[in-house]
Amino acid sequence: MLYREAGQFKASYQEDAQIFPIRQDRVGFIALLAFFFVVVPMIANQYWLQAILTPVLIFSLAALGLNILTGYAGQLSLGSAAFMAVGAFATYNFMLRIDGIPFLVAVVLGGLCAAGVGILFGLPSLRIKGFYLAVATLAAQFFIVWVLVKFPWFSNYSSSGVITAQEINILGFAFNTPETKYLLTLLVVTVLALAAKNMVRSTTGRKWMAVRDMDVAAEVIGIRLMRTKLQAFAVSSFYCGVAGALYAYTYLGTVEPEGFNLDLSFKILFMIIIGGVGSILGSFLGAAFIVLLPVFLNIFLHSFVGAALPPGFGSNLELMIFGGLIIFFLIVEPHGMARLWQIGKEKLRLWPFPH
C-alpha cells in the first residue's frame, strides 16, 4: 500500500535512468543519509562511533571493492587485505614525503597505488580461472606483506614496520575527534558507494557481469577480456586501497603490515558472501554483520555464561559460534542478506493485500 510504483510515470530518459526509480526508495535513501550524517553523530557515544560505526563503514568499502571483483566480474580473490595494506602504506608515504599534500589527495594517490599493484596481480587472471586464481591471489597476500615488513623504507624505518598515522587536516580543520573522523569516513564511503552503484549499472558493470557469467561468450560478443578484467582488478584494488588508508587514518591510528593478514582477507570475503555476492547493499549489510557479530557474541557470553567458563574457553567458543553461524547462514540463505531485503521489498509491494 505504501510502497509501490503505481502512478509514478517516467516522462524523460533521465527519469528512467535514475538510481532509485521508485519515489519511496529515493525518499528513504535521503532519510537514511540524513540519519547517518546528522542524527547519528548527535546521539551516538564515542565508543559506538569509534569502535563500531567507523569500522563498519571502512569494511563496507573494502567489501564493496571485493564485491566489484568477485561479485560483478567473477574473479575470486583472497588478497584484499594486502591491497588495503598498499593503500594505507602508500597514503602514509605520500603524507610523509610530500610537504603540505592535502589528505584527500594523498588518499586518492594511495588508492591509485593499490590499483596499480592490483593490475599487476590481476594479470594471471587472463589465463587462470576459479580456485586456481584464488590461490594465485594468495601470492599477492603473502608477497605484499613480506615486502612491507622487509623494506623499512615503506614504514619510514620504524621498528617492526609499524606506522603511526599523521594528523588529518583538511583546509585548516583538524579531524581528530571520533565524530569528525566518522563523518569524514562516511563522506568518502558515500561518494565511493554511489560511484560504484553507477559503475555497475553502466557499460562498465555490464561488461563485468558478462565476463562473470561466461568469459568466452563475452569475448565473442566483442568485450575485450583483458581490459575488462584488469579494469575490475584496478577499480576493486582502488576501493580496497582507500579502505586501507581510512583503516589506518580514521580507525586505528597505528597499523603494521602483519595486521593486514590472510584473516582480514577472509573476513572481507565473508562479508560479501553473507551480505550478498554481486550487490552494493550487500557489502554494507555483510560488513555490519561481521563487525557486530563478535561484539554481540562477546557481550552475550560474558553476561550469561562468562563467569562459569574456564579462561580461554570463551574465545574458542566464540570461534566455534562464528564458524557455525557462517555455515548456518550459508545453508539458510546462500544468496545473502541482500536477497532477504529484496524478498522483503517484494512482499511489501503486495502488503497488506496478498493478491
Added chain:
Amino acid sequence: MTFFLEVLIGGLLSGVLYALVALGFVLIFKASGVFNFAQGAMVFFAALTFVGFTEVLPGWTGLEPGSGGVFWLAFALALASMIVLGIATEKVVLRPLVNQPPITLFMATIGLTFFVEGLAQAIWGANARGLSLGISDEPVMWILDDFDIIISKFDLIAAGIALVLFVVLALLFQYTRVGRALRAVADDHQAALSVGIPLKHIWAIVWGVAGFVALIAGLIWGSRNGVQFALTFTALKALPVLILGGFTSVPGAIIGGLIIGASEKLAEIYIGPFVGGGIESWFPYVLAMFFLLVRPEGLFGEKHIDRV
C-alpha cells in the same frame, strides 16, 4: 655440491609432508568437487586429539604413559574422532549445500575451519605440546660417513610412511570395489548415480579417508614442529602444491609437493640472502602462479575446455 644436495634432499623430504596435506584436499575435491579449506584445521584437530588422548589415557585405563598400548589406543580413538568429524561434516555442512555454486561451498569450509579450530582448542586446551613418535631426529650415520650428507632419520622415516600411504591409497583406488566406485564418482556424479553407486556413502567414505590422511599428516607434522596453532598455517603451504599439481590428481599432489618443497628451500638458501631472507613465506605461491601462466590447469589437472 654436497651442501646443494643436502638442501635439495631436505627440501624434497619436507615436500613429501606438504604432499601429504595436499592429498587430503585432492581426495575430497576429486570425489565431491568441494575445495575443502578445512583440511588444515582437520590436520590440527587430528594431532591435538591424538596428543590429548595420549595424555588422558594413562589416567583412564591405568596403562603405562608412553607405552605402545597408549599409542595405539590413542591412534584408534583419534582416527575414530576424525571419521566421525568427516562424516558429520558431510552430513551437516555439505549435504544441505548440494547444487550451490563452488564458492559457497568453499566459504562453508572456511566457516568449518573456524569451527574445527575452536572445537579442538575448546576440548584439549590451547597450549602448545610436544608429540613424540619415538623416532629420534638425528642424522643417518652411514649416509653421513659415505657421502658426507646430513639427512635426518626422522625425515626419512616420515617420507617412508608417506610413501606407504600413497601406495596403499593408489592400490585402494585401483583394485577395490570401493576404489572403483570412488573413481566413477570423481569422473561423473550423475553417471555414477545412474549405474547405482550410492553417492552419499561414497562421500562419507571419502571424508573418512581424508580424516585418516589428516591424522597421519598431523602426527608427522606435530612431532616435527610441536602441536600448536601454527600447524594450521603449515597446511596453507599445501595450496600452491595443489595448484601446481592440479586439483584432481593424486600423483600431481606428490610431484607438486616435491617441487614446492625442494624449490622453496633452494630459493631460501640461494636467493634469500640477496633480498633479505624470509622468502619461504611467499615463494611457493609466486612459483605456482608463474607456473600456472604456462599451464593454467596445473601439471596433471584435467584440461579445461570452454564451450559457449
